Amino acid sequence: MPMDVAGKAIVVVGGASGLGLATAGLLAKAEAKLAIIDINPSSLERCIATLASPDLIVHGICGDIVPKAEAVKLVREAAGKLGRIDGLVNCAGVYPRRPILDITDEDWDFDWKINVRGTYNTMAAAVELMRGQPLAGKVRGRIVNVSSVDAFKAHPQNAHYAATKSAVVSLTRSFALEFAPDQILVNAIAPAGIATEKAKGSGFLPELASHTPLGRNAELDDITSWIGFMLGEGNNYMTGETVIVSGGYIFA
Numbered sequence: 001m002p003m004d005v006a007g008k009a010i011v012v013v014g015g016a017s018g019l020g021l022a023t024a025g026l027l028a029k030a031e032a033k034l035a036i037i038d039i040n041p042s043s044l045e046r047c048i049a050t051l052a053s054p055d056l057i058v059h060g061i062c063g064d065i066v067p068k069a070e071a072v073k074l075v076r077e078a079a080g081k082l083g084r085i086d087g088l089v090n091c092a093g094v095y096p097r098r099p100i101l102d103i104t105d106e107d108w109d110f111d112w113k114i115n116v117r118g119t120y121n122t123m124a125a126a127v128e129l130m131r132g133q134p135l136a137g138k139v140r141g142r143i144v145n146v147s148s149v150d151a152f153k154a155h156p157q158n159a160h161y162a163a164t165k166s167a168v169v170s171l172t173r174s175f176a177l178e179f180a181p182d183q184i185l186v187n188a189i190a191p192a193g194i195a196t197e198k199a200k201g202s203g204f205l206p207e208l209a210s211h212t213p214l215g216r217n218a219e220l221d222d223i224t225s226w227i228g229f230m231l232g233e234g235n236n237y238m239t240g241e242t243v244i245v246s247g248g249y250i251f252a
C-alpha cells in the first residue's frame with residue numbers, strides 16, 4: 001500500500017500504547033517526524049524509549065485531551081516542536097463494557113468525554129493550525145480518527161461505546177465538509193477486534209474472532225497500514241469516509 005509519509009510532521013494522540021503505539025512505530029519506520037500525546041506518563045516514557053533512534057524525531061507530550069483548553073495546548077505544543085502539523089491520528093479511546101440496561105450516568109460521561117469530546121478537541125486544535133499552513137503537495141493536512149465497526153453494528157453488550165463511535169463517524173464527516181475548501185482531509189477507520197494488550201485483557205477478543213469470517217482478530221499491522229495510507233501522499237482525494245476494516249465481521 002503506498003504510504004508516503006517521509007518527513008511529514010504527524011501527531012499521534014493516545015500513542016503511548018496499543019494501536020496508537022503501533023501506528024507511531026509504523027510511521028517512524030516510514031521516516032515521519034512524530035509527536036506522541038498521551039495521558040499516561042509511564043506508558044509515554046516507555047513508548048519514547050521504544051521508538052527512540054538516532055534518525056528519528058519523536059517528542060512525547062503528556063496530558064489529557066478531554067478539557068478543550070488542555071487539548072489545544074497539547075496539540076499546539078506538538079506542532080510547535082515539529083514545526084508544522086501534516087497529520088493527526090486520534091487513537092485515544094476507552095471501551096469498558098456494560099449490559100445495555102445497566103449503563104450509568106458515569107459510564108456515559110466517561111466514554112463520551114474521551115471518545116467524542118477528546119476527538120473533537122484535538123481535531124479542532126489541529127485544523128486551526130493546518131489551515132494556516134502552506135499546501136504540502138495537494139493537501140494542507142490529513143486527520144485520521146479511530147472509530148469502530150461497532151458504530152455500524154448493533155452492540156447491546158456495549159451500547160454506549162458503540163454510540164460514541166457513531167459520533168466519531170459523524171464528527172469525521174462534519175469536519176471533512178467544513179474544512180474541504182482548506183484542502184484538509186478528514187477520515188476514520190472502523191476496526192473490529194484488534195489484539196492490543198488492553199483488548200486482550202478485556203476478554204472479548206476470542207468471541208469476536210469466532211464471529212469474524214476471516215477467523216481471527218486483527219493484528220496491529222492489519223490496521224496501522226490503513227491509517228498510514230490515509231495519512232500519506234497516497235491519499236489526496238478521499239475525505240469524510242470511514243473505512244471499515246473488520247475481517248468481514250461487519251457482514252456476520
Ligand SMILES: NC(=O)c1ccc[n+]([C@@H]2O[C@H](COP(=O)([O-])OP(=O)(O)OC[C@H]3O[C@@H](n4cnc5c(N)ncnc54)[C@H](O)[C@@H]3O)[C@@H](O)[C@H]2O)c1
Binds near residue numbers: 093
Ligand atoms: N483494541 C480493539 O479491539 C479496538 C477495536 C476497535 C476500535 N478500537 C479503538 O482503538 C483505539 C485504541 O484502542 P487500544 O486497544 O489501543 O487502547 P489502549 O488503551 O491500548 O490505548 C489508548 C491510549 O489512549 C490514552 N488515553 C486515554 N485517555 C486519554 C486522554 N484523556 N488523553 C490522552 N490520552 C488518553 C491511553 O493512555 C492509552 O495509551 C480506541 O479508540 C478504541 O476504541 C480498539
